[in-house]
Amino acid sequence: MLRALDIRDLLIIDHLELSFQSGLNVLTGETGAGKSILLDSLGFVLGWRGRADLVRQGAAQGEVVAEFDLPEGHAAHAILAEAGLPGGDTLILRRVNTAEGRKTAWVNDRRCSGDVLRALSDTLLELHGQHDDRGLLNPRGHRAMLDAFAGAEPELAKTRSTWAAMASARKDVSAIREALEAVRAEEGFLRHAVRELDDLNPEHGEDEALDSRRRHMQAAERIRGDIARAHGLLTEGAEQAMGEAQRWLEAVAGDAAEGLDAPLAALSRAMIELGEAQEGVETFLSALDYNPLDLEACEERLFAIRALARKHDRQPDELAGYAEFLREKLAALDAGDQSLAEKELALKEAEAAYAKAAEALRAKRCKSAAALDQAVMAELAPLKMERAVFETLVSEGDAGPDGTDAVAFTVATNPGAPAGPLNKIASGGELSRFLLALKVCLRGDDTAKTLIFDEIDRGVGGATADAVGRRLKSLADGSQVLVVTHSPQVAAQGAHHWRVQKSVEAGVTLSRVVPLAEGDRVDEIARMVSGDRITPEARAAAKSLLLAE
Numbered sequence: 001m002l003r004a005l006d007i008r009d010l011l012i013i014d015h016l017e018l019s020f021q022s023g024l025n026v027l028t029g030e031t032g033a034g035k036s037i038l039l040d041s042l043g044f045v046l047g048w049r050g051r052a053d054l055v056r057q058g059a060a061q062g063e064v065v066a067e068f069d070l071p072e073g074h075a076a077h078a079i080l081a082e083a084g085l086p087g088g089d090t091l092i093l094r095r096v097n098t099a100e101g102r103k104t105a106w107v108n109d110r111r112c113s114g115d116v117l118r119a120l121s122d123t124l125l126e127l128h129g130q131h132d133d134r135g136l137l138n139p140r141g142h143r144a145m146l147d148a149f150a151g152a153e154p155e156l157a158k159t160r161s162t163w164a165a166m167a168s169a170r171k172d173v174s175a176i177r178e179a180l181e182a183v184r185a186e187e188g189f190l191r192h193a194v195r196e197l198d199d200l201n202p203e204h205g206e207d208e209a210l211d212s213r214r215r216h217m218q219a220a221e222r223i224r225g226d227i228a229r230a231h232g233l234l235t236e237g238a239e240q241a242m243g244e245a246q247r248w249l250e251a252v253a254g255d256a257a258e259g260l261d262a263p264l265a266a267l268s269r270a271m272i273e274l275g276e277a278q279e280g281v282e283t284f285l286s287a288l289d290y291n292p293l294d295l296e297a298c299e300e301r302l303f304a305i306r307a308l309a310r311k312h313d314r315q316p317d318e319l320a321g322y323a324e325f326l327r328e329k330l331a332a333l334d335a336g337d338q339s340l341a342e343k344e345l346a347l348k349e350a351e352a353a354y355a356k357a358a359e360a361l362r363a364k365r366c367k368s369a370a371a372l373d374q375a376v377m378a379e380l381a382p383l384k385m386e387r388a389v390f391e392t393l394v395s396e397g398d399a400g401p402d403g404t405d406a407v408a409f410t411v412a413t414n415p416g417a418p419a420g421p422l423n424k425i426a427s428g429g430e431l432s433r434f435l436l437a438l439k440v441c442l443r444g445d446d447t448a449k450t451l452i453f454d455e456i457d458r459g460v461g462g463a464t465a466d467a468v469g470r471r472l473k474s475l476a477d478g479s480q481v482l483v484v485t486h487s488p489q490v491a492a493q494g495a496h497h498w499r500v501q502k503s504v505e506a507g508v509t510l511s512r513v514v515p516l517a518e519g520d521r522v523d524e525i526a527r528m529v530s531g532d533r534i535t536p537e538a539r540a541a542a543k544s545l546l547l548a549e
């Protein structure tokens with residue numbers, strides 16, 4: 001509920017403080033007195049996009065402060081929490097507009113954006129008038145209004161959940177199809193590459209082992225001749241010479257007493273070492289024995305592994321793992337058709353579930369549309385529009401989370417006349433009454449918002465204006481309604497009454513808002529009845545209207 005409004009230096013308002021209460025609050029005054037400025041100011045603090053030249057001439061800046069009561073569970077609490085703004089049972093909005101056009105806003109004394117203000121606005125206020133493109137005249141909101149009237153929250157929740165499941169299933173199918181298409185595009189390469197890798201079957205570390213073996217065989221070819229010649233000298237020349245020398249020395253050893261014992265012992269040791277040398281060289285020569293075809297085979301496999309590694313831009317030791325990776329891609333391709341079939345079946349089931357939920361929602365909407373039409377028609381009769389026809393059209397629309405229906409409120413103002421959108425068919429006065437009848441029917445249990453009606457009674461008078469006033473009063477029961485009106489019948493229904501008046505002070509035009517006591521109300525309503533000259537008859541009519549309240 002709007003509790004207070006403080007306006008400073010906006011247009012023709014220097015400083016204005018207003019306190020509002022629950023029930024029907026009426027604002028009256030002559031044309032041009034500044035009633036629309038109050039709505040402009042309220043719209044400004046709520047972040048609505050409006051006129052740019054708001055700051056009063058000569059002032060450095062204009063400012064509006066609005067205070068709202070926020071009961072527990074009010075939708076504004078969630079917006080405040082999401083924006084990281086302080087909450088509580090009181091909401092204070094403040095917005096400043098400098099003369100240069102710079103705007104700054106605060107929520108509960110914390111800076112905020114215009115988007116946050118507008119989000120809060122949607123939970124705090126509803127403005128209705130003959131140019132109401134934010135509310136009942138906006139066809140984009142008609143479906144949500146019908147759903148609220150129908151109490152279709154369970155059906156909506158089911159439709160939204162099945163839509164989400166269907167969207168997820170479609171995403172799964174699309175992802176699998178894209179993956180399969182990408183793999184199929186390279187299927188030929190994959191199968192050839194895997195066959196090639198399987199035929200060669202390279203092992204981890206094989207490249208290094210083959211290269212080492214190749215170098216060893218190439219080295220053996222170079223050194224084998226030299227080692228063989230050395231072996232010949234060791235086994236033939238050296239052994240024979242040392243043997244003959246040993247025999248000659250042993251033949252004369254007895255004649256030389258002990259003088260040859262040491263040389264003979266050394267020669268004996270040398271013969272032993274020579275034998276070991278011969279054996280070692282023979283062993284090494286045996287190791288150098290290889291089949292020339294082995295070198296050719298070794299080089300052929302080594303070069304094949306390296307060529308395949310270059311072909312796939314891999315290191316030789318990575319080929320085995322790369323082959324496994326390619327095999328997995330092929331396996332995914334082979335299993336993809338089965339997986340796709342399963343996902344497509346799940347998608348069909350999800351589509352069927354959504355269609356069933358959307359159909360149940362449509363049935364609820366169609367049934368409730370007929371009930372809403374009857375309720376609105378019942379409200380139109382007292383508003384002197386008993387010959388008009390109101391119809392809620394439920395037609396096929398684009399599928400979405402809220403179903404497959406398009407909803408539009410249409411009217412025909414006279415029997416036999418074609419039906420059409422509210423704002424295209426109805427005249428100003430008729431439109432006001434249609435909007436009021438609709439709002440009465442759609443109000444339901446939603447009393448959290450303050451309703452503002454801007455001259456919604458324009459173009460009507462007499463008993464019709466009285467019926468308008470009584471319905472506004474009914475709407476205000478248990479909630480808060482603000483009405484800007486020129487109708488004495490409507491003003492008489494108000495629980496709280498303010499007069500907006502314009503005056504010239506020191507050559508400056510200013511607008512004032514004055515709360516009216518009971519006696520002042522009689523004079524104001526009498527002025528609305530008779531004009532500037534208040535006659536006894538006008539006062540009597542005003543008192544009669546107030547008593548009839």
